Amino acid sequence: MSKEKPILQMLRDGYSQRHIASFLHVSRNTVARVAKAASEHQLPNDVLESMDEVEIRHTLFPEEALIPTLVTPDFPYIHKELLKNGVTLKLLWQEYVDTCRNTGKPPYGYSQYCKLYQDYVTQHKLTMHIQHKPGDKLMVDWAGTALPLYDKTTGNSRKVYLFVATLPFSMYCYAQACGTMKEEDWINAHIAMYEFFGGVTRILTPDNLKVGILSNRKYEDPVVNRSYQELADHYHTALLPARVLAPRDKAAVEGSVGNLTSHIIARLRNRKFFDLHTMNTAIRKELDRFNDTPFQKKDGSRHSVFLEEEATFLQPLPKYPYEFAQWKSATVQLNYHIAIDFQNYSVPYEYVRKKVDVRYTKNSIEVYYKGNRICSHKRLYGRRGQYSTVVEHMPVNHQLYSEWDQKRFLKWADGIGEATHQVIQGIFDSYRIEEQAYKSCLSLLKLADKYSTERLEHACRAALERIPSPRYKNIRLILESLQ
Incomplete structure (x- = not known):
């Protein structure tokens, strides 16, 4: 003035x-x-x-x-444009300068342009959109303070952990209690988080936790846990972990962790919870209250700013939510099967003795060789030792099947004794497909090389007297005990 x-x-x-x-x-x-x-x-x-x-x-x-009057920038236009991905004050200033030159009027310099915009934001009590843009970034972390979960019978308590996520533009938060800080709970908390927000941001920024980020060196690309990278790919978001020992990179979630600790954990400190569902119901109620609390220095609340200014900028959720998957390596056995959690799944016989990667979820098993999926199965549950065998995986002229069949195994067993014949016959009867029994029968009959045919026959007879369907392991233990 x-x-x-x-x-x-x-x-x-x-x-x-x-x-x-x-x-x-x-x-x-x-x-x-x-x-x-x-x-x-x-x-x-x-x-x-x-x-x-x-x-x-x-x-x-x-x-x-x-002296010509400098052109006053269009501040409402600037504020609106800064909401868009990739738009910066520098870019808008360059466009402003080009417009001024085309009309023959002098523009403000860049530093004064930024100062004028900052004064406009302060005067109108707006949010500066320089660091964070709506729907651009989502920050996640664990709260440092754990909550107690009690056992109804003993009254003892164990720790459960609070997963926290924050959209730094609106400061809208999500929180959920998890039984552990392990990979499965970490991934499932993300899935619930995306459902809560109803959309996906362009960038996901976690801390350097081993369940998500295996390595994050200064001059190298971060090494991401395979399941965590799958989750990011499924939701079409980019993982950009915070720098090590750089809390400013995730300042929004750090602040939210502190606020939520005092607002949620402190408010629930005198209540006893005996299951996670009840605890998370109470947490959600306090979370909604926290998000609806009006800001002290500007209009609205976290929830209102999210709905009015950020929700429309989120990417849509995929058609189906991500299903948690684990990975492990396995070697294809001679019977062209692999074992996962004591259940057996067939693989095309061409991959016998080769190492494969196995991706398994709650419902399915997928087998990969050098990055290519070679087969899949519905996951088996129940008693151990079950087989899921696809007939097409069986070889036509494989050496194992040209040399061995049920008749030959039984003939070999006859040469040892009647009890051994009964055990071998029982093993074949327990499998749906004949070839599944070959490995067990071969291992059992070869015990004669170590202990003699007489001792093997005696062990089979003893096993038949005590066990309805004796297997290789039962016979081996009897032989070892008689040494």
């Missing part, structure tokens, strides 16, 4: 330049400059009162009227 008029009025009333500078909060040089101009361009008192600030300034400093 121009202060030439009040300076002239105070000079007319006889105040010193030092007093005027102090009273109007201007520099003494400014007061001296106005006093000098007033002495050169006499302004009668009656005329001074009727003139506005612009007229007085042009009368005192006519040379400034010859």
Whole structure:
């Protein structure tokens, strides 16, 4: 605001330049400059009162009227454009300069342009959109304070952990209690988080936890846990972990962890929970209250800012939620099967003795060789040792099947004794497909090489007396005990 008029009025009333500078909060040089101009361009008192600030300034400093006026930036347009991905103040300033040059008017410099925009944001109590854009980034972490979960029978408690996620633009938060900090709970908390927000951000920023980030060196690309990378790929988001020992990279979630600790954990400290579902129901109620609490220094709440300014910028959720998957390596056995959690799944016989990667979820098993999926199965549950065998995986002219069949195994067993024959026959009867029994029968009959045919026959007879369907392991233990 121009202060030439009040300076002239105070000079007319006889105040010193030092007093005027102090009273109007201007520099003494400014007061001296106005006093000098007033002495050169006499302004009668009656005329001074009727003139506005612009007229007085042009009368005192006519040379400034010859200087072109700088073009005022369109601040509402700037604020709206900064919401868009990839748009920066530098880019908008360059576009502003080009527009000014095309119209022949002088623009503000970049630093003054940024200062004017910051003043506009402060004056209108808006959110600065320089660091964070709506729907651009999502930050996740564990809260440092654990919650107690009690056992109904013993009354003992164990720790459960609070997963926290924050959208840094609106500061809208999500929280969920998890039984452990292991990979499965970490992944499932993310799946629930995306359902809560109803969309996906462009970037996902976790801390450097081993369940998500295996390595994050300064000058190298981060090494991401395979299941965590699958989750990011499924939701079409990019993993950009925070730098090691750089809490500012995830300042939004760090602040939310502290606020949620006091708002949720402290509020629930006197309640006893005996299952995670009840605890998470209570946490959700406190979370909604936290998100709906009005801001102290600006209008609205986390929830209202999210709905009004950020929700529409989120990417849509995929058609189906991600299903947690684990990976392990396995070697295809001679019977062209692999074992996962004591259950057996067939693989095309061409991969016998080769190492394969196995991806298994709650419902399915997928087998990969050098990055290519070679087969899949529905996951088996129940008693151990079950087989899922695809007939097409069986070889046509494989050496194992050209040399061995049930008839030959039984003939070999006859050469040892009747009890051994019964055990081998029982093993074949227990499998749906004949080839599944070959490995077990071969291992059992070869015990004769180590212990003799007489001792093997005796062990088989003893096993038949005590066990309805004896297997290789039973026979081997009997032989070892009789040594």
